[in-house]
Amino acid sequence: KRNVYRLPLTASQVKPNQKLDYLHWDGESQCEQDLSAEQIQALQDQFKKQKTGSSEPMEAKVPSIDEETRNAIVKQLVEALVNYFLQIMK
Known part of the structure; x- marks a missing residue:
């Protein structure tokens, strides 16, 4: 629940x-509904399962990059570094 103002x-x-222009009182709650202890426990259990449930290594979840894209990225990086060092040398 909050007071709402017209701001510049x-x-x-x-x-x-400058005085702020008051618009209205927003009586609608922005808070989440109250949960029972059982609902909280169920959510905590669900979170724990998600946290420990994955047996895959993190590397398996990273998308692979094809060789052509990898070479293009390396080329751009090398060009950027060369330009950087040339600017420093000037």
Whole structure:
């Protein structure tokens, strides 16, 4: 639940010691509904299963990059480094 105000949208609308225009009171709660102890426990158990349930190594989840893309990335990196060092040497 909160009070809602009309705020300036641009820097030119901001004035020193300016009063804020009150719009309305938002009576709708922004909070989550209350959960029972059983629901909380079920969510905690679900989280623990997700956390420990994966036996795959992390590397298996990383998408692979084909050789052509890898070479293009390396070429761009080398060109960027060469340009960087040339600028430093000037």
